[in-house]
Amino acid sequence: xxxxxxxxxxxxxxxLEKGDFTARELTDAYLSAMETARGLNxxxxxxxxxxxxxxxxxxxxxxxxxxEGPLDGIPLAxxxxxxxxxxxxxxxxxxxxxxxPTYESTVTQNLWDAGAVMLGKVNMDEFAMGxxxxxxxxxxxxxxxxxxxxxxxxxxLVPGGSSGGSAAxxxxxxxxGATGTDTGGSIRQPGAFCGIVGLKPTYGRxxxxxxxxxxxxxxxxxxxxxxxxxxxxxxxxxxxFDPKDSTSVDLPVPDYAAALTGDIRGLRxxxxxxxxxxxxxxxxxxxxxxxxxWLRDAGAEIxxxxxxxxxxxxxxxxxxxxxxASSNLARYDGMxxxxxxxxxxxxxxxxxxxxxxxxxxVQRRVMIGTYVLSAGYYDAYYLKAQRVRxxxxxxxxxAWDSCDVILxxxxxxxxxxxxxKQDDPIAMYLNDIFTVPASMAGLPAISVPAGLSADGLxxxxxxxxxxxxxxxxxxxxxxxxxxxGFDVQP
Amino acid sequence: xxxxxDTTADAIPDHLVAHFTSxxxxxxxxxxxxxxxxxxxxxxxxxxxxxxxESKLFSGAPTDFGGEPNTHVSxxxxxxxxxxxxxxEAAIRQAVRTGLGLEAQIxxxxxxxxxxxxYPDLPQGYQISQFSDPIVGEGRITVDxxxxxxxxxxxxxxxxxxxxxxxxxxxxxxxxxxxxNRSGVALMEIVSKPDLRSGVEAxxxxxxxxxxxxxxxxxxxxxxxxxxxxxxxxSVRRPGEDLGTRCEIKNVNSxxxxxxxxxxxxxRQVEILEEGGExxxxxxxxxxxxxxxxxxxxxxxxxxxxxxxxxxLLPVVIDQAYVxxxxxxxxxxxxxxxxxxVAEFGLSExxxxxxxxxxxxxxxxxxxxxxGGAKRDPKIAANWITGDFFRRLNADDLEITASPVxxxxxxxxxxxxxxxxxxxxxxxxxxxxxxxxxxxxxxNRRGKGPQADxxxx
Numbered sequence: 001x002x003x004x005x006x007x008x009x010x011x012x013x014x015x016l017e018k019g020d021f022t023a024r025e026l027t028d029a030y031l032s033a034m035e036t037a038r039g040l041n042x043x044x045x046x047x048x049x050x051x052x053x054x055x056x057x058x059x060x061x062x063x064x065x066x067x068e069g070p071l072d073g074i075p076l077a078x079x080x081x082x083x084x085x086x087x088x089x090x091x092x093x094x095x096x097x098x099x100x101p102t103y104e105s106t107v108t109q110n111l112w113d114a115g116a117v118m119l120g121k122v123n124m125d126e127f128a129m130g131x132x133x134x135x136x137x138x139x140x141x142x143x144x145x146x147x148x149x150x151x152x153x154x155x156x157l158v159p160g161g162s163s164g165g166s167a168a169x170x171x172x173x174x175x176x177g178a179t180g181t182d183t184g185g186s187i188r189q190p191g192a193f194c195g196i197v198g199l200k201p202t203y204g205r206x207x208x209x210x211x212x213x214x215x216x217x218x219x220x221x222x223x224x225x226x227x228x229x230x231x232x233x234x235x236x237x238x239x240x241f242d243p244k245d246s247t248s249v250d251l252p253v254p255d256y257a258a259a260l261t262g263d264i265r266g267l268r269x270x271x272x273x274x275x276x277x278x279x280x281x282x283x284x285x286x287x288x289x290x291x292x293x294w295l296r297d298a299g300a301e302i303x304x305x306x307x308x309x310x311x312x313x314x315x316x317x318x319x320x321x322x323x324x325a326s327s328n329l330a331r332y333d334g335m336x337x338x339x340x341x342x343x344x345x346x347x348x349x350x351x352x353x354x355x356x357x358x359x360x361x362v363q364r365r366v367m368i369g370t371y372v373l374s375a376g377y378y379d380a381y382y383l384k385a386q387r388v389r390x391x392x393x394x395x396x397x398x399a400w401d402s403c404d405v406i407l408x409x410x411x412x413x414x415x416x417x418x419x420x421k422q423d424d425p426i427a428m429y430l431n432d433i434f435t436v437p438a439s440m441a442g443l444p445a446i447s448v449p450a451g452l453s454a455d456g457l458x459x460x461x462x463x464x465x466x467x468x469x470x471x472x473x474x475x476x477x478x479x480x481x482x483x484x485g486f487d488v489q490p
Numbered sequence: 491x492x493x494x495x496d497t498t499a500d501a502i503p504d505h506l507v508a509h510f511t512s513x514x515x516x517x518x519x520x521x522x523x524x525x526x527x528x529x530x531x532x533x534x535x536x537x538x539x540x541x542x543x544e545s546k547l548f549s550g551a552p553t554d555f556g557g558e559p560n561t562h563v564s565x566x567x568x569x570x571x572x573x574x575x576x577x578x579e580a581a582i583r584q585a586v587r588t589g590l591g592l593e594a595q596i597x598x599x600x601x602x603x604x605x606x607x608x609y610p611d612l613p614q615g616y617q618i619s620q621f622s623d624p625i626v627g628e629g630r631i632t633v634d635x636x637x638x639x640x641x642x643x644x645x646x647x648x649x650x651x652x653x654x655x656x657x658x659x660x661x662x663x664x665x666x667x668x669x670x671n672r673s674g675v676a677l678m679e680i681v682s683k684p685d686l687r688s689g690v691e692a693x694x695x696x697x698x699x700x701x702x703x704x705x706x707x708x709x710x711x712x713x714x715x716x717x718x719x720x721x722x723x724x725s726v727r728r729p730g731e732d733l734g735t736r737c738e739i740k741n742v743n744s745x746x747x748x749x750x751x752x753x754x755x756x757x758r759q760v761e762i763l764e765e766g767g768e769x770x771x772x773x774x775x776x777x778x779x780x781x782x783x784x785x786x787x788x789x790x791x792x793x794x795x796x797x798x799x800x801x802x803l804l805p806v807v808i809d810q811a812y813v814x815x816x817x818x819x820x821x822x823x824x825x826x827x828x829x830x831x832v833a834e835f836g837l838s839e840x841x842x843x844x845x846x847x848x849x850x851x852x853x854x855x856x857x858x859x860x861x862g863g864a865k866r867d868p869k870i871a872a873n874w875i876t877g878d879f880f881r882r883l884n885a886d887d888l889e890i891t892a893s894p895v896x897x898x899x900x901x902x903x904x905x906x907x908x909x910x911x912x913x914x915x916x917x918x919x920x921x922x923x924x925x926x927x928x929x930x931x932x933x934n935r936r937g938k939g940p941q942a943d944x945x946x947x
Contacts (some may be wrong), residue, residue: 055599082572083571089571091571094569099571101570101571101572102565103565104572105572144661208571208572208574209573209574210572210573211572212571212572213571213802215801216801216802217801243576244574244576245574246574246575246576246577246802246803246804247801247802247803247804249655277858322803323798326606327604327606327615327616327796327798329615330606330608330615330616331569331571331613331614331615333608333610333615335610335613335668336568336569336570336613337570338572346610350608370796373606373796373797373798374794374796375794376797378796378797378798382798473886
C-alpha cells in the first residue's frame with residue numbers, strides 16, 4: 001500500500017471507513033511528514049496535540065458508528081487567514097503578532113463539525129496580498145517542485161500566492177487538503193503552480209465570517225486538494241449559508257461529489273478570444289488547445305465566445321481590491337490586539353505601529369486604496385472601476401447564452417524562482433490576468449493540473465461556470481482531470 | 491464622540507452642501523443689530539438621536555446605558571479580525587417610523603457606506619453610515635414658539651449610522667481609556683434645512699423634534715445620557731443675501747445649551763465681520779461653564795472620509811407594504827393631538843400645546859378626563875394638571891411617570907369637586923395631602939375630617 005499521506009481524501013476516507021487504519025494513524029503520518037518537510041516553511045504554526053485529539057475523537061465516533069461523513073478523520077491545513085480558536089491567526093502579518101482568537105471561523109467550524117482534523121495554520125502572502133507567498137512576515141514558502149531544466153533548474157521556486165502555504169502543503173503531502181481563500185486568483189494560481197486542484201466557489205457560497213478580510217466584495221474561501229473529487233468533498237464541508245455573513249447566500253449545499261458523473265456530452269465549452277493575449281508563452285497556448293481537444297473528445301461542444309472587457313479586469317481589480325483593503329485594514333491600529341509600537345502621541349503610535357506591522361506590499365495597496373477613494377479621485381477611479389466590474393459581469397452573463405463553462409489557462413507561466421519579479425509589482429500582478437475576471441464577476445472557477453512545462457513544472461487549466469454552477473464546474477473539471485491524467489509528483 | 495465633519499466641499503453631493511432655505515424669519519427681533527446694520531442668523535441642525543432598540547445597529551450587544559465599561563461589547567463592536575456586521579432590522583423599522591412621523595419621503599432602497607477615519611474610540615477605523623442613499627429623504631417639522639407662532643422647518647434627510655465608543659481621560663493619569671459600550675449603537679442623524687433664525691427657534695426645533703421622537707418611541711430623548719445630541723451649524727448674513735460661512739458647534743447636549751451656543755456664536759461672528767474679518771469654516775465646541783464656543787478643528791484639518799458603499803452589507807430594500815404597515819401603527823402625534831384637544835375638549839391652543847408636549851403628560855391628561863366611559867370636565871382637568879399638579883412636580887423635580895398622585899386619583903379628586911363634596915379651595919389642600927401621603931382623595935378628605943366637613947357646611 002502507498003504511504004498514508006499519498007492517499008487522496010476520497011481514498012483515505014474509504015480506508016478509514018473500512019478500518020484499514022485509524023484517523024490517529026493517518027494524522028500521525030501527516031505530523032511526521034510535516035516535521036521532515038519544515039524546510040518548505042509551509043506551516044506558520046503546527047498544532048499536533050489538537051490534531052491528535054481531533055483524530056482520536058474521530059476514531060471514537062467511528063467506533064461508535066457515528067462517523068460524520070467523507071471528511072471525518074481527514075487531516076487538513078488551514079490558511080492563516082482563517083480565525084481558529086486558540087490557534088495563531090495572523091494573516092501572515094507582523095501586525096497580528098501573537099493573535100489567538102477566542103472564536104472559530106464559520107468555514108473551519110463547518111469542517112470540524114464534519115469531523116476534519118486540523119494539522120496547523122499554513123503560510124500565506126501577508127493579508128492575502130501577493131502571488132508568490134513572499135510577502136509573509138513568516139518568510140517565503142517554497143514550492144515542493146523543482147525545475148528539471150531551463151534557467152530556474154534546481155532553484156527554489158515560489159508556490160504562488162496568496163494561498164501558497166496551502167498549495168505547497170497539499171502538493172508536498174503534508175496535508176490531505178487545505179483551505180484557501182481567493183480574492184483575485186489566490187487559490188487557483190498556487191494550485192496551478194503546485195500541480196494540484198484549486199477551487200474558488202461562487203461569491204457567497206462559503207461564509208466570510210471569521211476570515212480576516214482583504215477585499216470584502218471579492219474574498220471567497222475554497223478548497224485546495226489533490227483531486228477534483230477531493231475538492232468536491234471539501235467544498236461540501238465548507239459551504240453553506242451563514243446568517244453572520246450578510247453576503248452569504250441561502251441556498252442548499254448539493255452533494256458535489258455526486259455531480260462527478262464523468263459525462264459531459266453536449267456540454268458547451270466557451271473559449272474566449274480575449275484570453276489569447278500577446279506574450280503568452282507558446283506552451284501555455286498549446287496546453288489550452290490540448291484542453292479544448294480533451295473536452296471535445298469527451299463529447300463537449302466547443303464554442304468560440306467573446307468577453308470584450310477582459311483587458312480591463314486587472315486594472316479595475318487593482319482599484320477595487322486595494323480600496324476595500326485600505327478600509328478593512330484600518331482596524332489594525334495597535335489599540336486592541338496584535339502589534340503596538342508606542343509613539344510620542346496617538347498619531348505617532350498609529351504611524352509606528354502600522355509602519356512596522358505592515359510589510360511593503362500591504363503598505364503599497366493601502367496607499368493605492370486610500371488614493372482611489374480620496375475626495376476628487378473617487379469618481380475617476382473607484383466608481384469607474386465598479387462600472388467596469390459591472391461590464392465584466394455582463395460579458396459573462398451574455399456568454400452563458402452560448403456556453404455552460406469557459407475554458408482558459410490558469411496562469412501565464414509556470415512557477416517562477418524565489419526573488420524573481422520581487423521588485424516589479426506589475427509583473428507580479430500579471431500572474432492573475434486569467435483568474436481576476438471570474439473574481440470580479442463573483443463566479444466559481446477551478447484550476448486543474450493539466451500538464452508539465454518544458455522545464456518539468458506543473459501547468460493548470462482553468463474552468464469558469466455561472467454563479468452557483470459548482471456542480472457543472474466540477475463535472476467538467478473531473479473530465480479534464482481524467483483526460484490530462486496528471487499523476488506526476490514533485 | 492461621533493465625528494460628522496463634512497469631507498472637503500467638492501466631494502459632497504450638492505444636496506448635502508447647499509441646503510436651500512426659503513424661510514424668512516418672522517420676527518425682526520431675531521435680527522442682530524450691529525454697528526454696521528442688522529444681521530440675520532441662519533441655523534441648520536444635525537441631531538443625533540439614539541434609536542430605541544434592544545441591540546446595536548450591526549451586532550447583538552445590548553444598548554443599555556450605564557453598564558460597567560466594555561461590558562456591552564460584541565466581537566463585531568470591538569472590530570476583531572474577520573468580524574462582519576449584520577443589520578438589525580429593528581433599527582430600519584425605527585428609522586422608517588421616524589421618517590413617517592416627520593412626514594418624510596421613505597426611500598425603499600438605501601445603502602450603508604463606510605466613513606473612514608482613525609480614532610481610538612472607532613475600532614473599525616470607519617463608521618458605518620449612510621451617505622448618498624439615506625433611508626429617509628425630505629420631511630418637515632412644525633415648530634411652535636412661546637408666543638403662539640408656528641413655523642415649518644424642512645428636514646433634509648434622516649440616515650442611520652453607528653455610534654462610536656467613548657474616550658475616558660480622567661480614569662488613569664496620563665492615559666486615555668476607551669469604553670466601547672456605545673460602539674455600534676444605532677443613531678439616526680436627522681438633518682434640518684437651515685430654516686432656523688435664532689437661538690430660541692433652534693431650541694424650539696430641538697424640543698419639538700424630541701417630543702415627536704418620544705411620541706414615536708424611536709428615541710428616548712434623554713439628553714443627559716447622550717441619547718440626543720445636536721450639531722448646530724451657525725452662520726450670519728445680511729438679510730436677504732447669500733448664506734455666510736458657517737461654523738459647526740458639535741455635540742450640544744441640552745436644549746438650553748443650543749440657545750446659548752447659537753446666541754454666543756452668532757454674536758462672535760457678527761463681531762468678526764463688523765471688524766472686517768472673515769469667518770473660518772471650522773468645528774467648534776460649546777463650553778457650558780463659560781457659555782462660549784471655542785475652535786476644535788479648522789477646515790484645513792478636516793478629514794477626507796473616503797466614503798464608499800460597505801461591501802459587507804447589501805443595500806437595504808424594503809417594500810411599500812412594509813412602510814404602510816408601520817404607518818398604520820403610528821400613534822397620534824403632538825400636532826394632531828393638540829388640534830383634537832382644542833376641537834374635542836375646547837381647550838385653548840396654549841393649554842393644548844402644553845399638555846401634548848410630552849407624550850406622558852398627554853396620556854396622563856386623557857386618563858384624568860376619562861372616568862371609565864363617562865368624561866370629566868376637560869377644562870377643569872387641564873387646569874388642575876397645568877396648575878397644582880405641575881407645581882408639585884416641578885417643586886419635587888419629578889417626572890410625570892413618578893408622580894405620587896396617579897391620573898385616577900386626580901380624577902377622583904375632580905369628581906369630589908364636581909359632585910359638590912368638597913369645594914375647589916379645599917380641594918387644593920386635599921391635593922397636597924394626597925401628594926404627600928399617596929392616598930386617594932376620599933381618604934385624605936376623611937383624614938382632614940371635621941375641618942373639611944365644617945368648611946363644607
